[in-house]
Amino acid sequence: MTIFEGMASGFFQSTSLAVFPYLFAGSIFGLIIGVIPGLSGHFAMAMAVTFLYTMEPAAGIAFILAAHATVAQGGGLTAILFSTPGTGQNAATLLDGPPMRDKGEAGIAVGAAMASCFLGATFGAIVLALLIPVLREVVLFFGPPEVFVLAFLALTFVAVLGKEDMTRSLIAALLGMLLAMVGVDNVTNTFRFTMGSERLADGLQLVPVILGLFAVAEMIDLWVRGGTLAKDVPTALSAKETQKQIFKGIGLAFKNWWLVMRCSAIGTGMGLIPGLGSAPASFVAYGHAKQSSPDRDTFGKGNVKGVIGPEAANDAVEGGALASTLAFGIPGSSSMAILLSGLFILGLETGPRMLNQNVDIVFVMIFTIIFGNLIGTIIGMFLVNPLSRATSIRASVMVPVLMSVIATGAFAGERAIFDIGIAIVFGILGYAMKVLNYSRAALLIGFVLGFAVEKNLYLALLLDGPLFVMQPIPLGLMTVTIIFLGWNIYTIFRDRRRVIPK
Amino acid sequence: MRRTFLKSATAAVVAITTLGFGTTVAAQDAAEFYKDNVIKWIVPYDPGGGYDEYSRIIIPYFERYTGARVDIVNLPGSGGMKGAVEIFNSPADGLTVGIINGSAMVTNQLAEIEGATYKVGDYNYLGRIVADKRVMVASESSGITSFEDLMNNGTTEIMGATGLGGSTYVDAVITGEVLAIDQRVVHGFDRSGDIRTAMLRGDVQTMWGSLGSALSGIEDGDLKIILHGEKVATGMLEGIPSIYDIAMTMDDGEKRVKILESWEALSAVGRPVAAPPGIPEDRLAFLREAFAQAMNDPEFVASSLESDRELSFATGEDMSRIAKSATELEPDVTELFVKAIRGEI
DSSP, rough: OOHHHHHHHHHHHHHTTTTHHHHEEEEHHHHHHHHSOOOHHHHHHHHHHGGGGGHHHHHHHHHHHHHHHHHHHHHHHHHHHHHHOGGGGGGGGGGTTTHHHHHHHHHHHHHHHHHHHHHHHHHHHHHHHHGGGGHHHHHHHHHHHHHHHHHHHHHHHHHHTGGGGGGHHHHHHHHHHHHOOOOEEEETTEEEOOTOOOOOGOOOOOOHHIIIIIIHHHHHHHHHHHSSSSSOOOOOOOOEEEEEEEHHHHHHHHHHHHHHHHHHHHHHHHHHHTOOOSSSHHHHHHHHHTTTTTGOOOOOOOOOOOHHHHHHHHHHHHHHHHHHHHSSSSSSSSHHOOOOHHHHHTTOOHHHHHHHHHHHHHHHHHHHHHHHHHHHHHHHHHHHHHHHHHHBBBBBHHHHHHHHHHHHHHHHTOOOOOHEEEEEEEHHHHHHHHHTTOOOOHOOOOOHHHHHHHHHHHHHHHHOOGGGGGGGGHHHHHHHHHHHHHHHHHHHHHHHHHHTOO | HHHHHHHHHHHHHHHHHHHHHHHHHHHHHHHHHHHOEEEEEEEOOOOSSSSHHHHHHHHHHHHHOOSSEEEOOOOOOGGHHHHHOOOOOOOOSOOOOEOOOOOHHHHHHTTTOTTTTSOOGEEEEEEEOOOOOOOEEEGGTTTTOOOHHHHHSSSOEEEEETTTTTTHHHHHHHHHHHTTTEEEOOOOSSSHHHHHHHHHHOOOHHHHHHHHHHHHHHTTSSEEEEEOOOOOOOOGGGOOBHHHHHHHHTTTTHHHHHHHHHHHHHHHOOOOEOOTTTTHHHHHHHHHHHHHHEEEEEHHHHHHHTTOOOOOOOEEHHHHHHHHHHHOOHHHHHHHHHHHHTTTO
């Protein structure tokens, strides 16, 4: 089967009556899971997999992939409207999404987010299609030395995020890395920072930490100051106004198409690398969007580009992650692992065989991602109105309701009450950080990348010795990192010197 | 006096009838107990993994033969230990069972890992679903085509492994020690999939794993089996040396074989289904019977083969024996294993 035959077959299969309803159902399922804070793509896949035992291959794939694809869209919605990231991928949207809502531009933010999601996902899916002939070679590029340097580079974006106070951001990022080390070390089987608690032996789970740092902290803030979620807009926007804003937001995403493409490229590229996960991609994209924008000082205060960048990236990650999973049958993340078993249950093999014989199934996947996101965008638009009204309900009602939703989300991941405690502890920490002006995003990046950095450093040293940095790709990336850091430090000092004479 | 006689006679008659019908009544009780009741089936890993899959394939048949409804509960954590402990501590009423990573639980117990509060020998086993055949594979890019090559090529091969104490690690270290293989074990990979990628990149040359998981790599031409752990080579393994073949060619062959047999006992534990200690005899017997019937149901066997899931059924009684022998090893062998698990070799 040639690629074109596969493409045509895949297209017709995914739009057929036997498959499309599952695609549709999967998209809606994923969107809902995404909107509920704490339930992530991993959870959606886990739930979806149990249905696969009775489905036909194409239908099953459409269902499970569509669900995974739209989770980030739903997550973006709640991140903007309720300052609560639906998933880890949406954490970067918290930086500019809620400020836009506070300014009364919630509709614009949501419209831009959904459209960027769709564009990013399409980009990722197309790249996946184009890479099919060379998938294996491309993914093999990245071994422990390369991943280590890349993770380190992503960490330095922290400097950009916290430009106003780089020291505090660095402290936060390093604290995040420290927290990533809680638990049993995979390499030496030593218990680190577990303080005798068996629960902590598994390490801190990402979901309760994110929920605590961002969602619970916001709840504490809201409770303390009273008022409504949308700070400066006490009365709700009318439905018509919101609808107009949404269309404006969608328009803005298309207008900034070059930014969308660059951020999607970042997302897909980072998705190809196994083990990094999707949260770092959205932060790196945010950093890039800020860095490359003339009005970078408005970032953090409600600049729509700060929403477009991360949302485009976190959906583009999908295509990249799928590429490396399909090329080898080796999953790059836990949700991909579940997808892989889903494929297995459906009787499909991955690896070169799939790319040679079942290319039409690969295209079913590609079209599922595209259509799934499109459906998610359209349905999501209808969800926005009722949800955005909630941002004008006063704190004394919102906080208890949202806290119970958050607590459920924290519990759902590992069915552990302990995780709710973690969320609360991090909520207090997050609130303190907010008050003291430490970047929570930096802590999150440090936390998420901590694993990748440590594990890959260890493997790189074991496999190639301390000179692993001298290999071509790591050397190139290190040079980029040093230049990037150097430039940023220089501009900070330069700007400071400029301000003082006044 | 007549009254006393009558009383004792009645008592005797009642006693005899009860004893006589006792066993059948108990069996009847068990079936009735389970009919339309709910059994909790604990899976110590996330949905979608191998343990979860095996569970979901067999449960419909298990439901058929017990008459009960079975609810799967996924309890991931601590590499499968969280679920195993949960099963061990569940109420002993016969309504909770679960599948466990037998070999990993044995090694955890032997090395007295923190949190291993169960005793593998004390579970009430319903039976075993499968015990994976262990094989050593070499990557295509390493140029090694046989075990002889490996031993004679004068280079120190890099063997990949996941975490300390994990099956890939224990396999690598024990066989490496016993067969005096010139290798360097690099552990710390997150999952065996990562080791496979490293093999493709050329960072790692060999690894141990289950035959089932190596199949796709072999078909793709990326891997070659060079050694296996079976006493008798069947199917794909014919013509490939086993660890026993190699051990017997070395001096102290008998002693080496003994250690390898203990290692095999470890792998033989495989993936059993177990209930907590202390459940009523009749209910255990009923569950064992139902499990055996489910495992031997021709429909089940056929559908399992279709999904490429191998089976190696062992009864509950056999399982108890296997589990005990895996944990009651001779002191010097135990010491070797513990050192291996702790990474001290």
